[in-house]
Amino acid sequence: xxxxxxxxxxxxxxxxxxxxxxxxxxxxxxxxxxxxxxxxxxxxxxxxxxxxxxxxxxxxxxxxxxxxxxxxxxxxxxxxxxxxxxxxxxxxxxxxxxxxxxxxxxxxxxxxxxxxxxxxxxxxxxxxxxxxxxxxxxxxxxxxxxxxxxxxxxxxxxxxxxxxxxxxxxxxxxxxxxxxx
Amino acid sequence: xxxxxxxxxxxxxxxxxxxxxxxxxxxxxxxxxxxxxxxxxxxxxxxxxxxxxxxxxxxxxxxxxxxxxxxxxxxxxxxxxxxxxxxxxxxxxxxxxxxxxxxxxxxx
Numbered sequence: 315x316x317x318x319x320x321x322x323x324x325x326x327x328x329x330x331x332x333x334x335x336x337x338x339x340x341x342x343x344x345x346x347x348x349x350x351x352x353x354x355x356x357x358x359x360x361x362x363x364x365x366x367x368x369x370x371x372x373x374x375x376x377x378x379x380x381x382x383x384x385x386x387x388x389x390x391x392x393x394x395x396x397x398x399x400x401x402x403x404x405x406x407x408x409x410x411x412x413x414x415x416x417x418x419x420x421x422x423x424x425x426x427x428x429x430x431x432x433x434x435x436x437x438x439x440x441x442x443x444x445x446x447x448x449x450x451x452x453x454x455x456x457x458x459x460x461x462x463x464x465x466x467x468x469x470x471x472x473x474x475x476x477x478x479x480x481x482x483x484x485x486x487x488x489x490x491x492x493x494x495x
Numbered sequence: 496x497x498x499x500x501x502x503x504x505x506x507x508x509x510x511x512x513x514x515x516x517x518x519x520x521x522x523x524x525x526x527x528x529x530x531x532x533x534x535x536x537x538x539x540x541x542x543x544x545x546x547x548x549x550x551x552x553x554x555x556x557x558x559x560x561x562x563x564x565x566x567x568x569x570x571x572x573x574x575x576x577x578x579x580x581x582x583x584x585x586x587x588x589x590x591x592x593x594x595x596x597x598x599x600x601x602x603x
Contacts, residue, residue: 373521380517380548395579398548399586406520406550456587460562463527464555468587472551475586 348448348482348491362430363388366423371408371415371439379405379422388426393433396495397424400476401435403469404491408439411447416440432478437491445484498522501529506599509538511574515545518553518580527556534560534569540602544575549583557593572602 367382369375383389383398401422408420420439426432456468473480479494499522500515510533518526533539541557543549557573564571573595576584584593596602 376519376521377517380519395582399550399579399583402519402548402550406552409520458555458558460559463559465551465558468551468554471588472583472586475588476582 348451348480362428363426364423366421368417368419368421369405370419371405371412372418373409375409376402376405382422383424386424389424389433393495396476397433397435400473400480400493400495401437403473404435404437404493406469408437408441408444412439412441412444414442433495435493435495438488439490440488444489445482448482448484499525501526503529503533506540509540509602510536511540511542511599513542513545515547517548518546518556519548519550520552523550523552523556526553527559530556530560534563534571538570538572539564540572540574540599542574543580544577546577546580549576549580551587554583554587561592561594572596574599574602 365382365386365388367378369378369382379401380398383394383401386394386397389397405420408415412420416439420437423434423436423438425434425436427434453470454467456471457466458464458468459466470480473493477493477495479492481492483490483492498516499518502513502515504511504513512529512533514526516522530539530541539560557571561571563569571594573584573593575597576595581595584590584595594602
């Protein structure tokens, strides 16, 4: 996918494998909003299909994310909907909680395993604020804010209900969010 | 890039808002503005068969409008949600809170 806005560097600029890990500190007596990863990223030789795009993380970028998902020809129609809804919520989360992002952008990657079963949506980005946000973010029932007329926590609930797993991994080179469908 | 398109028509005393395209955090304020204006004029039906995505921000707009309608003795219904809109409603875990209908004549 081609970016029309100039600020974003090419996709290769961000490594797929980060360096030493640091775990997000869990809050007491609460399930973390983004649990620690249960499994490693799918090894390259076990991937059947893969597509990636570097997208500027801002409100218009959501439209570009949706266009990227629509362009994936190895994704089934039922999966398109899940990718778009769950990924859109994560993208929105990055807009609101990950600024300032390195290069104002994130690398978005969709991978299908060679087995054909599991589909992964991954976000790679570098943010000084997102890991601290996640470490203080607890999994609570969605709360509707009547003044702002929007939900707090609903995007996370929707993402969980639409996916098989959702994990966050903070890293020194980049932070990563994995959604498995 | 697909944009949000909202058109309006009358069905008796009802205002039918036909929504097409994405209702996400980029477009939800336009959706909210048009829905609020329609709600001020009475009963509203949101036709969603051409909605291409529905985010929590869009669902928040609908929830707020449902609350407002309830409080003011008004009415808001959802007509023919697209597959992705239905999936979005279901993923909230509150599907039963959304008055969804497949035909205009089924709306009481």
